[in-house]
Amino acid sequence: MDEPSQLLKNKRIFLLIFFFFLWSPPVWSIENNECLDCHGDTSLVRQQSEGMKEGLYVNNSQFILSVHNINGITCVDCHADIEKLEMDKDVPHATSLKSVDCSKCHEAEAKAYVNSVHKKAGGKGITIPCYACHGYHYVSNLEAESVIDRENGFCLKCHNPEKFHSWLPQMDTHFNFVECTVCHAENVPLFVNLRFWDFSKKRFLSGTEILTALKTNSTGFMPLIDKNKDNKIDADEFEQMVFKLRENNVFGTFHGELIVDLVPVVHHVNRGKANRECEQCHNPISPFFEDVVISLNKEDGDTDRHVVDRSVLSTYYVNHFYAIGGTRVRLLDKIGVAIVVGGISVVFGHLLARIVTIPTRTRRKEKEKEKKYGF
Amino acid sequence: MTENKLLYVHPAPVRVWHWINAAGIVLLVITGVQIRFIEMFDFFSLEEAINLHNYIGFLVIADYALWFAFYMGTGKIKIYFPNPKTFIQDCINQIKYYGGGIFKGDPNPHHMTPTNKFNALQKKAYLGLMFLFLPAQMLTGLFLWRVKKFQVYIDMFGGVKIIDTVHVLLFFFFAAFLIVHSYLATLGHTPLGHFKAMFTGYEEEH
Ligand code: HEM
Numbered sequence: 208m209d210e211p212s213q214l215l216k217n218k219r220i221f222l223l224i225f226f227f228f229l230w231s232p233p234v235w236s237i238e239n240n241e242c243l244d245c246h247g248d249t250s251l252v253r254q255q256s257e258g259m260k261e262g263l264y265v266n267n268s269q270f271i272l273s274v275h276n277i278n279g280i281t282c283v284d285c286h287a288d289i290e291k292l293e294m295d296k297d298v299p300h301a302t303s304l305k306s307v308d309c310s311k312c313h314e315a316e317a318k319a320y321v322n323s324v325h326k327k328a329g330g331k332g333i334t335i336p337c338y339a340c341h342g343y344h345y346v347s348n349l350e351a352e353s354v355i356d357r358e359n360g361f362c363l364k365c366h367n368p369e370k371f372h373s374w375l376p377q378m379d380t381h382f383n384f385v386e387c388t389v390c391h392a393e394n395v396p397l398f399v400n401l402r403f404w405d406f407s408k409k410r411f412l413s414g415t416e417i418l419t420a421l422k423t424n425s426t427g428f429m430p431l432i433d434k435n436k437d438n439k440i441d442a443d444e445f446e447q448m449v450f451k452l453r454e455n456n457v458f459g460t461f462h463g464e465l466i467v468d469l470v471p472v473v474h475h476v477n478r479g480k481a482n483r484e485c486e487q488c489h490n491p492i493s494p495f496f497e498d499v500v501i502s503l504n505k506e507d508g509d510t511d512r513h514v515v516d517r518s519v520l521s522t523y524y525v526n527h528f529y530a531i532g533g534t535r536v537r538l539l540d541k542i543g544v545a546i547v548v549g550g551i552s553v554v555f556g557h558l559l560a561r562i563v564t565i566p567t568r569t570r571r572k573e574k575e576k577e578k579k580y581g582f
Numbered sequence: 583m584t585e586n587k588l589l590y591v592h593p594a595p596v597r598v599w600h601w602i603n604a605a606g607i608v609l610l611v612i613t614g615v616q617i618r619f620i621e622m623f624d625f626f627s628l629e630e631a632i633n634l635h636n637y638i639g640f641l642v643i644a645d646y647a648l649w650f651a652f653y654m655g656t657g658k659i660k661i662y663f664p665n666p667k668t669f670i671q672d673c674i675n676q677i678k679y680y681g682g683g684i685f686k687g688d689p690n691p692h693h694m695t696p697t698n699k700f701n702a703l704q705k706k707a708y709l710g711l712m713f714l715f716l717p718a719q720m721l722t723g724l725f726l727w728r729v730k731k732f733q734v735y736i737d738m739f740g741g742v743k744i745i746d747t748v749h750v751l752l753f754f755f756f757a758a759f760l761i762v763h764s765y766l767a768t769l770g771h772t773p774l775g776h777f778k779a780m781f782t783g784y785e786e787e788h
Contacts, residue, residue, distance in 0.1 A: 374629070376629070376632050376633070376636075377727075377728060377729055377730065379730040379731070380728070380729040380730040383730055460740070460741060485627070485628040485629055486620060486627075486628060489620055489628055490620055490621055491621060492621065523743065523744075525743070526740055526741030526742070526743040526744055527737075527741040527742060527743070528742070528743070529741075529742045529743045529746055531617055531618070531726075531746070532617060532618055532619070532620045532621075532628075535618065535746075535750075536743070536747065539747060539750050539751065540618075540619075542751070542754070543750065543751070543753070543754035543757075546754040546755060546757075546758045547754060547757050547758045547761070549758065550757075550758030550759070550761045550762050551758075551761055553762060554761055554762060554765040557680075557765070558765070560685055561684070561685060564685035564686070567685065567686055567687070568685070568686065568687035571686065571687045572687065
């Protein structure tokens with residue numbers, strides 16, 4: 208116990224520590240490269256008891272693209288019980304490390320996760336840690352992912368939804384356009400995400416590509432599109448945007464999908480709590496289509512979300528998203544009323560004319576009778 | 583009455599086809615209204631309406647196949663095709679009749695025979711209906727029935743909203759058609775004459 212005080216008394220050592228803090232702070236934290244000297248080697252495996260081999264390789268080219276690396280999280284931020292590497296040993300760190308605690312940094316998610324069927328499953332001897340869904344080394348930016356990527360990456364790893372949704376017509380269509388958690392996570396905020404499909408490239412354009420096609424950048428986008436400056440792209444402004452894309456020879460169409468917002472409550476998945484009411488969505492005043500956004504991901508991994516008016520869903524610029532009843536084109540209904548009313552008017556007009564002209568016909572018949580029987 | 587001859591104009595398969603088709607389309611219109619205007623009507627829940635609509639949709643498709651097989655098999659399909667030489671004049675005559683002559687008590691310029699049972703206007707309407715509108719309605723309905731499965735074809739036509747637009751416009755057309763068609767059917771020699779014939783097969787000739 209008295210060792211530190213002894214050290215502190217030693218002025219030279221005190222200075223050394225001072226300079227140490229001042230000049231070379233990285234020495235305290237271990238750099239990823241040091242770990243990757245060993246773990247960047249695909250052949251690094253360890254023998255497990257049953258004769259099975261466990262790979263200890265970390266693919267750095269994938270790791271550097273992960274949200275964690277982009278946000279400056281290093282190996283030892285997660286593997287926090289490695290404080291130093293003793294390079295003189297075979298294995299420079301403890302061979303049985305503590306499992307990584309994601310909730311250290313993701314407190315709110317961990318709290319939300321407690322109240323979920325998956326966490327509770329832990330009580331039955333099944334452990335579903337965070338990384339069963341998310342993975343760990345290669346966690347990607349979720350915002351930019353499509354419904355299919357999100358579902359394949361998460362729920363479909365463990366569940367076969369075909370078994371549970373026979374009541375839902377066209378379940379595969381729903382699963383393609385509605386993320387599982389939209390129905391399964393209670394009270395989760397959600398929105399319709401619009402994506403632009405390029406006809407000639409035959410793929411979705413990334414946010415940066417859309418900006419380039421509009422000859423603008425992420426700061427210039429809203430001033431260019433949002434002419435009335437209400438921070439919302441309404442149907443007219445949306446149309447102008449499509450025209451601008453066409454002017455620059457970019458032709459395509461918008462797809463839509465219903466996805467959840469990235470907030471901790473997405474983890475509130477519980478049995479018997481899912482949305483089932485069709486009318487919730489298939490209804491022109493459905494709150495599910497209230498928030499519409501166009502997300503433009505930038506090069507630095509961040510994403511700008513721009514609010515779009517819901518009326519855009521009922522235009523012919525979003526042709527690849529249509530929830531019957533819900534996002535219908537109102538103009539069609541007006542045309543329809545005109546067609547049906549037209550039909551009815553013809554019938555009644557004709558009928559009326561026939562009634563009015565009854566006397567003419569009776570007279571004629573009488574005349575014909577007269578002729579025939581010679582009265 | 584004894585001077586009226588009975589003409590056999592509607593063979594049994596045609597009568598069966600017609601009434602299944604008629605009932606089918608009426609129900610498709612009703613369930614279709616429920617599906618599209620969910621916030622205004624409450625005949626069925628959306629789930630029920632959709633299930634009914636789909637079953638009846640397939641019934642109508644099967645029924646169309648019956649119609650097609652009968653008319654093609656017997657070669658009677660000819661009656662749907664107007665005679666190009668007289669078509670325009672026939673149409674004019676027929677329009678004059680419905681727009682004027684009928685009020686004065688003129689006889690119908692068209693004479694029904696088993697091999698020529700439709701007048702020129704009917705031919706034109708039924709030809710479009712049976713070879714264009716109904717098939718288009720069936721095809722778009724089929725696509726809407728399994729959006730994911732037919733994704734490739736739907737995308738070829740420009741997206742699910744385009745498919746739906748065709749389906750909905752034709753739906754309004756069919757709704758209007760039902761009304762006009764039923765009315766025109768009362769313009770026979772007696773108001774119920776044509777209806778009876780569609781059940782018995784025999785039309786009275788005067
Ligand atoms: C002439 C007869 C028909 C009429 C009047 C009709 C009418 C309608 C209407 C009004 C809708 C709602 C569209 C919307 O909300 O935007 C609809 C949807 C639909 N129709 Fe039809 N339809 C007819 C024939 C068919 C046929 C033959 C099929 C083939 C199976 C079909 C399959 C569908 C499907 C799958 C939907 C989407 C909702 C659902 O799954 O039921 N329809 N129809």
